[in-house]
Amino acid sequence: MYQYDELDQAFVDQRVAEFRDQTRRHLAGELSEEEFRPLRLRNGLYLQRHAPMLRIAIPYGLLSARQLRALAAITRRYDRGYGHFTTRQNLQLNWPRLAEVPDILAELAAVQMHAIQTSGNCVRNVTADHLAGIAPDEIADPRPYCEIIRQWATQHPEFTYLPRKFKIAVTGAATDRAASEVHDIGLQLRRGADGALGFTVRVGGGLGRAPVIGQVIREFLPETELLAYLEAILRIYNRHGRRDNLNKARIKVLVKSLGAARFRELVEEEWTIGRAHAAQLTTADVARVQRHFRPPPYRALAELALPPEASPRFRAWHRYNTLAHRVPGYRAVFVCLKAHGGVPGDMTAEQMEALAGLAERHSFGLIRATHTQNLLLADVPQADLPALWAALERLGLATPNIGTLTDLIACPGLDFCSLANAGTLEVARQIHERFDDFDYLYDVGEIELKMSGCMNACGHHHVGHIGILGVDKHGEEWYQITLGGSARGITALGEVIGPSVPKRAVAATLERILETYRALRDPDEPFIETVRRVGVQPFRERAYALHPAAA
Amino acid sequence: MRYILRQREIQPDHWHYLGESHAPASALIVPGAELRREPERWWAWSGRLGASLTPIEQIEDLQPHLRRLDLVAVSFPVFGDGRGFTQLRLLRQRYAFAGELRATGAGVTPELAHLLVRCGVDAFEVARPEQGRALARACERYDVAYQPGAPAVPVRLQRFRLPA
Structure with missing residues (x-):
């Protein structure tokens, strides 16, 4: 994995010193909460419902054993002995104390980690396929490019105060496992006609309030043009993105209002003129980073069959x-x-x-x-x-449910988050309880269930085969259900099946949806395929059959 | 009285903004829109000329006048509006503006000092000398950078370079 050099280490150390000073000034009353807010956010620190929340970056999801031990020690010393892994491959601490956050950041820096730009209107943690480097369908390992983008985006002098947050994902495989089509920029590694590596560039995807699938603005970008092209996109966004309305400030709104064709023209023009003064990525730069991602020293082993005595x-x-x-x-x-x-x-x-x-x-x-x-x-x-x-x-880390209904993803919801409209954790418990029969789970098979406690969609509900969105109805927690979303392979946004249901009815409604699937499926047809084949109407009819309260 | 932090020194500002009551001035900053409205007048004016820019202005509109200017004041009226960073880089790099680039406005805080310098700022406008001292200290916080910056500000270690 990537190892910091002198520059990387000096940078995180200087950043810790800066944040220590900012925190001291804030606690001494020299920086108001309003002034401190954008500074703490750029170091991953939110103020949540009960306590601060610190989001620690795990660049493209890769950790060493030493780093994981350091995280464990941090959760013991500064928190309540646990952490929460997020859908963007980060780790959140829910109970740190503000005055101690600089010490936490110093401990992270000691193991080549940080919480820089995990929040705020800047380029966030760059994410990748979790099977990078081992996937059979991989064209090239995306992680060196993620690391290059991480470095380029870190405290970028021009692009650290963007209209809104900015998320980039890179995938290197034929099947997209990084949800690259629902990112502000999604990069897909490709081989060009001459065999050279490059990227298909998508822009303007995103979830949140107005979910949209990103549009291709360049079919093939040579690898060494990566940073110059990113600068062009970010510059067009920084200049023309809306700053008058927080809900319309993401790049997807700009791409939509200009039209993808016009946006592309602007970017291409900016790139052509701007590349003379943009950070250059040489093949030597790429090779230097790629050296850190060489395959591990695999031994020559034979494929083994399962032992007959296996339980x-x-x-x-x-x-x-x-x-x-x-x-x-x-x-x-x-x-x-x-x-x-x-x-x-x-x-x-x-x-x-x-x-x-x-x-x-x-x-x-x-x-x-x-x-x-x-x-x-x-x-x-x-x-x-x-x-x-x-x-x-x-x-307790071997529950055999990966890829099934109970391997659901959920944001922290109303229990922790100050943005949430509804709880997610109790609903998750409800679902775990009702679907605790593994024979049943295996029978309904592969299902991606994704749940968010509000429209900001941290739980990616739009792209769940089954999506659950918490809404606030006159002070009560209700849940809207969507079907047919997908972010893996095919990207599609789910369709709402009908009125939202009260908290106590979520698991029962899911069960009726699954029963509908079991009744309608062809032999060996996975849930998502049935939904695609028959549409949501049959599910809509049956999900509410016994449930007049959900009008 | 207004102060300027320039090359680590804090001095009274000798420039005046158009409409300030200190006239007659020998060094005057006029809004970019005013310069475009009456270009002949300002090109013919005898003193040193500067232009001020708000975040919404497009740098291309100012470009024809850069030859006449000794200074551009880029404003950051609120913290967090980053459009001025792009204006600065375009001025310094694309249009090779060699005059003074000053950062002004309530949004210019010590937290942004090193970013502004990397984008080409060489002067900070402040109301009080102690603000200038805080900015000067903040400029020393980092001696490394990943990105290429304005040519006049080398760092100890830098990752990416401009094309040769």
């Missing part, structure tokens, strides 16, 4: 929580943070420390955060699987 529970875990690997004899293993009854994405310090050891023993000391609020050990020898499974089972 049904191990078999289920093997089937649902592990993935094929492009190197023979290895598999990728999900570390499930969706134990039934738990909070999706939460992990205790004990679990982090134990997992760090397991990663060192079984997976070259590296851990990945996924977009689905789980972790992944990417390179596990198949012979190690029984021992790893037993250890994860003891830690």
Whole structure:
């Protein structure tokens, strides 16, 4: 993985010193809350419902065992002994104390981590495919480019005070696992006619209040033009993006109002003129970063069959929580943070420390955060699987539900977030409780359930096969359900099936939706395919059949 | 009285804005819109000339007049409106403006000092000398940068370069 050099380390150290000074001035009354707010946000610090919330960047989701141990130690010393992994591959602490945040940032800097630009109207953590480097369908590893963009965007002198937040995702595989089409900029690695690498560039995707799928403005951008082209896009946005209305300030609104064709013209013109004064990316720069992402020293191993004595529970875990690997004899293993009854994405310090050891023993000391609020050990020898499974089972990290309904993703909702309209965690518990029968879960098969507590869509409900959106109705928490969304492979936005339902009725409504699917599906047809084939109408008719209260 | 932080020194500002009561002045800053309204008058004027820019102005409109100008004042009326950063970079880099680029307005705080300098600012306009001292200290916070900056401000370590 990437290792800081002298510049990287000096930068994070100087940033910690700056934030320490800003925090001191704020606590001494020299900086008002209004003045302090944009400064703390750019260092990942929100003020939430109960306490500050610190969002720590995990660039493109990659962590070393040493870093995971440091995170565990931080949650013990400065928080309540746990952290929350998010859909953008970050980690959130829910209970830090403001005065101690500079110390937390200093401890992060000591292990080459930071919380820079995890919030605020600037370029956020750059995300990537969680299977980068191991996916069989990969064209090239996206992580070196993510790291290059991270560096370029860090405290960019021109683009750190944009109209609104700005999210970039890079995918290097044929199947998009980074939701690149719903990012402000989505980059897809491609090989050009001559075999050289480059990117298809999409702009203006996003979820939130007005979900929209990004539009291609360039089919092929040569790799060395990456930074010059990003500068052109950001410059057009910085100059022309709306600043009068927070809800219309994202780049998607600018792209829509100009039209993608006109936006593209502006960008291409700016790029042509501007590249003489834009940061240059040389092939040597790319090679220097790529050296940090070389494949680990795999051994020559044979593919192993499951041992005949394997227990049904191990078999289920093997089937649902592990993935094929492009190197023979290895598999990728999900570390499930969706134990039934738990909070999706939460992990205790004990679990982090134990997992760090397991990663060192079984997976070259590296851990990945996924977009689905789980972790992944990417390179596990198949012979190690029984021992790893037993250890994860003891830690409560082996619930065999990856890819199923209860592997749902959810934002923290009203329990923590000051923006939320409705709770998500209790609904998640309700769903875990009602669908605790694994035979049933496996029968309904692969379903992506995504839940957000408000229109800001941190839980990506628009692109869930089933999406749940919390709304506030006269002070009560109600939930709107959408079907047919998708961000993996095909990007599509879900369709609302009807009026929202009260909290107590969410799981029961889901059950009627699943029963409808079971009645209508063709043999071996996954849920999302049935929805695409029959449309939402049959689900709409039956979901409310027994539920007049939801008018 | 207004002060200017320039090359780490804080001095009284000898420039005047059009409409300020200190006239007659030998160094005058006029709004960019005014310069475009009466270009002949201002090109013919005998003193040193500067232009002020608000965030909504397009830098291309000022470009024909840059040869006449000794100074451009880029304003940051509120903290967080980053359009001025683009104006600065275009002035310094695309149009190779070699005169004084000063940052003005309530949005110019010590937190932005190093960004402004990287974009080409070489003077900060302040109401009180202590504000100038805070800005001067803030300019020293970072001695490394990832991006290329205005040519006059080298850092100890820098990652990306401009094309040769």
